[in-house]
Amino acid sequence: MSQDSHKCHCKSPTDRSAGPDVRDPPRSDGGVALCGACRDKKTCRLGLISERLDETGTAWFELRCPKDHEGGPNVAHGGWTASVLDECLGHVPLLQGVLSVTAELAVSFIKPVPIERPVEVRARIERREGSRIYISGEMVLLPGRAVLARGKGTWIARDRTHFAHFENWLAEQDSMSGANQVALTKARA
Numbered sequence: 001m002s003q004d005s006h007k008c009h010c011k012s013p014t015d016r017s018a019g020p021d022v023r024d025p026p027r028s029d030g031g032v033a034l035c036g037a038c039r040d041k042k043t044c045r046l047g048l049i050s051e052r053l054d055e056t057g058t059a060w061f062e063l064r065c066p067k068d069h070e071g072g073p074n075v076a077h078g079g080w081t082a083s084v085l086d087e088c089l090g091h092v093p094l095l096q097g098v099l100s101v102t103a104e105l106a107v108s109f110i111k112p113v114p115i116e117r118p119v120e121v122r123a124r125i126e127r128r129e130g131s132r133i134y135i136s137g138e139m140v141l142l143p144g145r146a147v148l149a150r151g152k153g154t155w156i157a158r159d160r161t162h163f164a165h166f167e168n169w170l171a172e173q174d175s176m177s178g179a180n181q182v183a184l185t186k187a188r189a
């Protein structure tokens with residue numbers, strides 16, 4: 001459903017505050033855009049240390065896998081690798097002032113990622129079609145640049161009302177399940 005064709009009977013998201021502009025989030029000292037869960041700590045809990053966009057449109061990220069994301073002995077949990085690729089690839093449009101959300105993400109796990117060792121992610125936009133943004137990237141071990149993982153996926157450009165639309169959708173789900181619960185209780189009485 002496009003935002004223009006939003007036909008539910010809830011209060012229009014344009015009637016309410018969309019909150020702070022998510023296209024310009026708070027950043028860590030290394031310039032890393034911080035998600036909601038990391039803003040209070042002012043540091044990325046996934047271990048991103050810095051991010052930058054170069055003049056060719058490639059985004060570069062420095063990071064280390066924190067010890068508390070250990071899966072097998074001394075190596076990252078696969079969920080960490082997938083999360084980091086989701087995060088870094090999604091930051092490529094954000095570094096260009098575009099908010100987007102992940103619609104699809106495929107991850108290739110090439111080698112285990114060692115805990116607390118410097119790694120780098122490099123990512124770029126491959127192409128755009130409508131609101132779809134196709135992004136790919138890879139994670140390498142420093143300093144030798146052996147490839148550890150690759151990711152590619154589709155992000156959808158959104159405007160700043162995206163999360164307000166979701167809150168309205170969630171309220172509708174809650175009211176529907178509340179109504180269903182009342183009907184069920186009456187049917188059982």
Ligand SMILES: CCCCCCCC(=O)SCCNC(=O)CCNC(=O)[C@H](O)C(C)(C)COP(=O)(O)OP(=O)(O)OC[C@H]1O[C@@H](n2cnc3c(N)ncnc32)[C@H](O)[C@@H]1OP(=O)(O)O
Binds near residue numbers: 034036100132
């Ligand atoms: C640092 C702080 C930044 C914070 C940013 C945080 C970013 C995130 O949280 S990402 C989190 C994980 N992802 C999500 O939560 C997304 C959940 N999914 C959604 O919200 C919706 O399914 C969404 C937005 C992807 C698509 O919504 P939908 O109502 O289908 O949108 P709709 O307007 O119909 O379609 C838009 C476009 O998306 C395309 N599309 C929709 N779903 C998919 C999909 N799964 N795969 C590929 N393309 C898709 C449609 O084809 C359409 O393309 P086009 O504009 O070219 O015609």
